Amino acid sequence: MAANALSDAPPTAREIRRRETRARLFEAAVAEIGRSGLNGADVSAIASAAGVVRGTFYFHFPTKEHVLVELERNEEVRIVAALGDPATTSLESMLADLVRETLTSERRLGPVVFRDMLGLHFSSTRPAEDELAEHPLAEFVVTAVSAAQASGQVAPDVDPAEIALFFLTGLFALLATGAHDSHHADALLRRYATTIVKGVQTR
Structure with a gap:
């Protein structure tokens, strides 16, 4: 019962921010790959477009x-x-x-x-x-x-x-x-x- 209650609990503000950041990075990465191709895509440009630092990209996506x-x-x-x-x-x-x-x-x-x-x-x-x-x-x-x-x-x-x-x-x-x-x-x-x-x- 306790496990089910935890899984049904609404996401915290921190979790909502994490999901939003990940979604922005995902969209920015797809757009950058569309412009430059996978090999030419610049992680720094992706992070900048998403409004985060470069390391945040790797927190959400290893590659x-x-x-x-x-x-x-x-x-x-x-x-x-x-x-x-x-x-x-x-x-x-x-x-x-x-x-x-x-x-x-x-x-x-x-x-x-x-x-x-x-x-x-x-x-x-x-x-x-x-x-x-x-x-x-x-x-x-x-x-x-x-x-x-x-x-x-x-x-x-x-x-x-x-x-x-x-x-x-x-x-x-x-x-x-x-x-x-x-x-x-x-x-x-x-x-x-x-x-x-x-x-x-x-x-």
Whole structure:
């Protein structure tokens, strides 16, 4: 009871200030990365824009990469919410919708932030993560493949987690390298989603 009472207590003024400072730093960091790219982003400029000293940035974010990892997680949560229940549509349609919502994220974030964010998946500087729950989009694709498997669309010997990894890694690689900027981008991404589905369909 005591633990629940503590967790339900309103945040203190100090905690509110801490959250506000972190939010300002996050927004300033995303804006700076959008201007200069991840490598060129200046932590001092980020801190100055947020109205704090440089050390405060590192109190909230160990590295600039941590900002993009958090941004990506926020975007994944938004995409999953927009996609709805994966059991209500075919796997191919769901993957096509996922691609469309991911491209919507690029338009919202801008190409520099978007590509640096996805590029972290292939970088040695990406902060370590080890739980599927840390990746809402991967968890969603696993659920979608499992639902398709239960309905007979997908072969019973397919590993949903493995397919989610293959699909998202390939998609992120295509988008991070700008393959979707070509005149044939829509056809390329549709073909990619279709190829993944055909590879796991029940025969």
